Amino acid sequence: MNKMKNAEKLGTRKFVLWREVVMAYVSPALMAGIGGLITGDRGLQLGALTTIGGTSALIALMLGLWLRTRGGSMDQSWMLRVPHLLVVVIFGLGGGMLGLVAAWAISDCLSSMISIGHMAWVQRIPIDFPLSGVIASVIITWRWRKTVKSNRQN
Incomplete structure (x- = not known):
């Protein structure tokens, strides 16, 4: 606790991965959920919590781990x-x-293993995964770079 107070006094911030992953999940899930509520699209409401938010959190975790280990050491x-x-x-x-x-x-894997015609959420994957990847990567990279740059200036 004392170290955190000293770091705040010096103006340094720490890149806390779990907070960033939570933000990467909550931000797109909340926005997609609101869009689903407004339009009445049940698929978007479900996708907000699963394919959109989940993919975003997973990519944020993977990228955040890589940035924390590789990016900070360079x-x-x-x-x-x-x-x-x-x-x-x-x-x-x-x-x-x-x-x-x-x-x-x-x-491709799901369609070869099982009949996916009755699963509406699978049809959302080609849109949800790339968009979630972009959102998560932008959030994590922006916040990591801002933290590292401000810590190096102090």
Whole structure:
């Protein structure tokens, strides 16, 4: 507790992964859930809690773990030299591509194993996974970069 107070006095912030993963889950799930309520789309309401929020949290966790171990150890990292927005765009595109590949693989695997015609949520995967990947990557990268950059300036 004393260390946290001292860190706050010095103006340094810590990248706390569990908080970032919770935010990466709650933000898209809440927005999609509100959209589902407004439009009356039950599929979107269910997807908000499962394929949208869950995928976002999983990608945020994976990217956050990688950034915490690899990104922080690179003293002269390209992620710290190039503009903040460019780093976020690059990782956002990467997260979208990861979501697209995951959507393709899961949809293909599920369709080969079971009949997916009656499962409406599977039809949402090609849209939900890439969008969730972009949202999670942007949130995590933006907040990680901001934290690391401000800590290096202090």
